[in-house]
Amino acid sequence: xxxxxxxxxxxxxxxxxxSAQHNLLTMIFGFVGAVxxxxxxxxxxxxxxxxxxxxxxxxxxxxxxxxxxxxxTVVVLFFPASTSxxxxxxxxxxxxxxxxxxxxxxxxxxxxxxxxxxxxxxxGFMLTVILSxxxxxxxxxxxxxxxxxxxxxxxxxxxxxxxxxxxxxxFFRLVSTFEVMAIVMGILAILQAMFPQKQFLPAFFSFSKExxxxxxxxxxxxxxxxxxxxxxxxxxxxxxxxxIQYFLFRRxxxxxxxxxxxxxxxxxxxxxxxxxTRAGLIVLVAGLLYAIATSGLAxxxxxxxxxxxxxxxxxxxxxxxxxxxxxxxxERMSSLGTKDSSVQSREVVMRQALHxxxxxxxxxxxxxTPEGTFRGGVTMNIHSLYVTLAYKxxxxxxxIFLWFASILFRTSWRLSRDHSVPRDLREFMFALNVxxxxxxxxEVKIEFVRxxxxxxxxxxxxxxxxxxxxxxxxxRRRGDTQYGMYPRxx
Numbered sequence: 001x002x003x004x005x006x007x008x009x010x011x012x013x014x015x016x017x018x019s020a021q022h023n024l025l026t027m028i029f030g031f032v033g034a035v036x037x038x039x040x041x042x043x044x045x046x047x048x049x050x051x052x053x054x055x056x057x058x059x060x061x062x063x064x065x066x067x068x069x070x071x072x073t074v075v076v077l078f079f080p081a082s083t084s085x086x087x088x089x090x091x092x093x094x095x096x097x098x099x100x101x102x103x104x105x106x107x108x109x110x111x112x113x114x115x116x117x118x119x120x121x122x123x124g125f126m127l128t129v130i131l132s133x134x135x136x137x138x139x140x141x142x143x144x145x146x147x148x149x150x151x152x153x154x155x156x157x158x159x160x161x162x163x164x165x166x167x168x169x170x171f172f173r174l175v176s177t178f179e180v181m182a183i184v185m186g187i188l189a190i191l192q193a194m195f196p197q198k199q200f201l202p203a204f205f206s207f208s209k210e211x212x213x214x215x216x217x218x219x220x221x222x223x224x225x226x227x228x229x230x231x232x233x234x235x236x237x238x239x240x241x242x243x244i245q246y247f248l249f250r251r252x253x254x255x256x257x258x259x260x261x262x263x264x265x266x267x268x269x270x271x272x273x274x275x276x277t278r279a280g281l282i283v284l285v286a287g288l289l290y291a292i293a294t295s296g297l298a299x300x301x302x303x304x305x306x307x308x309x310x311x312x313x314x315x316x317x318x319x320x321x322x323x324x325x326x327x328x329x330x331e332r333m334s335s336l337g338t339k340d341s342s343v344q345s346r347e348v349v350m351r352q353a354l355h356x357x358x359x360x361x362x363x364x365x366x367x368x369t370p371e372g373t374f375r376g377g378v379t380m381n382i383h384s385l386y387v388t389l390a391y392k393x394x395x396x397x398x399x400i401f402l403w404f405a406s407i408l409f410r411t412s413w414r415l416s417r418d419h420s421v422p423r424d425l426r427e428f429m430f431a432l433n434v435x436x437x438x439x440x441x442x443e444v445k446i447e448f449v450r451x452x453x454x455x456x457x458x459x460x461x462x463x464x465x466x467x468x469x470x471x472x473x474x475x476r477r478r479g480d481t482q483y484g485m486y487p488r489x490x
Contacts, residue, residue, distance in 0.1 A: 066103055067164045069096045071177050073157075077456050078181050078227050086146060090153040090452050097156045100163055110166065112159035115411075115466055121404035122155055128397035129367060136366025143368045150452030151367075154459040161463035162470065168425070171464075171471050172251075175428075178460065179248060182241040183264040186271035189224035189234065193274030193325070196222045222328065224274040232446040233454045235280030238272045239442075240435040240461065243287060246307065247431035251424050276328040278336055279445055287438040291430075298416040298430035345377030346384075346445065353382045353391045364394040381450060385443035392449070408436055408465045415472055425472050432465050 064072075073092045080087035100109060113119050129151055136144060165171045191200055228234035242265055249261035272280050292304045336343070352374045356365065369392065371380045382388045389398040412433035416426055439461065448458040 064099060066096065066100045066107065066109065067170060069099055070160060070164050071174065074174065074177050074460075075181055077453065077460070078185055080227075080453050086149040086153075087452050089456060090149050093153040093157050093160070093456070096160055100160060104163075109163055112163040114162060114470060115407070118404060118407050118466060121400055121407060122158070124400040125397060125404060126151065126155060128364075128393045128400065132364040132366050132393045132397075135360050135363045136368065137370065140368050140370060144366075146452060147367045147449075150455045151449075153452065154455035157456055158459040158463040158466075161460065162467050165463075165467045166470050166474065168471055168475070171467055175244065175464065176248065179241060179245055179261075179264065182237070182245070183267055185226040185228075185234070186238065186241075186264070186267040189226040189238075189271035189274045190267065192224035192226070193222055193271075201227075223276040224271065226271070227453070229451040229454065230446070231275045231277050232279060232442075233448065233450065235272055235275045235277035236283070236439065236442045236446065236448075237457055238268050238275065239280050239284040239287065239438055242268050242272075242284065243291075243431055243435045243438065247428055250303075250427065270325070273326045273329050276332060278329065278332050279442060281329065281333070283438050283442045286441060287434050290437055291434045295430070296417050297419060297426075299427055341377070348376040349374045349378040349382055350384055350387055352376075353387050357387075357390050357395070360394065361390075362394045362396060364390070364392045364397065367392060382447065383445055385447040385449070388447040388449060405436070405440060408462060409433065409440075411469055412436060412465050415469060420476065421472050422475055425468065425475065429465070429468055429472070432461070432468065435461060436465070 073089070073096050076092050077089045080089040103109065129148075133144075138144070161174065165174045188200060191198075223231050225231045225234040228237065245261050245265045245268065249258055249265065252258045252261060272284070288304070288308055291299070292301060292308065295301045295304055359365075369380055369382075373380060374382075382391060386398060386402075389401055412429050415421055416430035416433050418426065421429070439458070448454045
């Protein structure tokens with residue numbers, strides 16, 4: 001038989017050899033990785049972390065599938081550890097980008113440049129970021145390098161997602177993985193709020209924090225931020241995840257999956273209260289009101305009204321049992337106003353930044369703002385994305401970013417109201433539209449450009465809009481205009 005069909009058996013033997021080689025490489029890297037992980041846990045030195053990261057990157061290139069590597073990277077996004085050349089999550093994004101370029105022809109991966117106006121906007125955004133270096137004080141090379149690699153890796157992640165999440169299955173698998181990690185962050189935040197004197201994560205991670213100080217414990221200023229660099233950034237992430245998880249709940253077919261997303265949303269809501277961030281709760285309510293007012297053809301208005309009514313009713317029913325957990329946020333909400341010390345500090349720093357913008361309106365003052373730049377209670381972070389972009393990179397950068405955001409808004413608005421779009425995709429595009437509006441509203445008092453991690457999370461959400469647009473266009477080309485049927489839900 002082998003002599004009669006030499007080509008056939010040669011193909012089989014080649015496939016078997018390739019499979020055996022793949023399995024052998026997987027075993028080798030799995031063993032080496034296990035040894036290095038053990039060493040990192042026992043001896044959490046920067047050198048061990050860097051060696052482990054290097055092995056993982058090399059393993060990606062040799063044995064990984066690009067989409068599986070992207071899913072792994074999404075998990076690591078929330079656990080960045082610092083190395084000599086950037087965070088581990090930043091380096092992983094670059095590794096996946098290299099992997100995609102290497103295997104694009106073999107796997108017929110399409111080009112990520114599918115939205116010309118958005119591509120031009122991002123090019124202009126990055127160009128103004130680089131040009132701002134002409135005004136940068138170069139006495140802080142490490143901080144400047146970390147922020148620059150954060151910008152580049154965030155845009156790289158944006159294009160990687162557009163390339164790899166082109167089908168309905170891959171898109172929702174990516175979103176589900178991201179939201180499962182959001183729930184993990186919510187659990188961590190709840191633990192931080194309930195047990196403030198304990199440290200739950202290894203010290204070698206860059207986000208690891210010491211236990212709450214005695215002053216915080218005495219004043220009951222116990223606020224959780226999971227692995228994020230600030231309470232406001234985590235609260236923003238939590239409210240956007242709440243919207244996404246509600247629509248994953250609507251899309252779920254099995255009762256077990258519905259229960260999972262419902263429990264996840266409850267965890268994220270508790271985490272939001274654990275952060276003690278007033279603006280997070282305000283933005284959540286504003287987002288819900290926006291969704292109800294603009295649902296139109298995307299989602300039945302009565303479903304969102306039911307969600308609002310049942311959510312508020314359950315909250316008030318549970319308030320006697322969780323009152324101690326929500327005290328800090330409620331107390332801070334009651335003191336919100338122009339006389340609040342936090343509001344006054346931000347007003348002072350924003351006024352100084354606005355006065356400094358005319359000194360360099362086109363190039364800005366540089367990517368990194370050293371501590372002590374401003375006078376008052378806040379000396380470094382301006383606490384407003386829009387003022388920050390104009391101050392750091394110049395007014396052209398702010399205009400370009402607003403143009404890019406408007407492109408995403410118009411895309412998500414248009415497709416969420418298009419009846420030719422399959423129902424489940426139309427509803428999820430509406431979810432992304434609501435999340436984008438909440439993000440743009442919240443960024444009035446915070447800036448996502450503080451750290452590489454927050455940049456990655458932000459551009460992940462940006463990429464979902466363009467990626468889902470491609471999924472919808474592919475569905476339209478196939479003539480898939482069936483409306484998804486859902487059981488009655490909240």
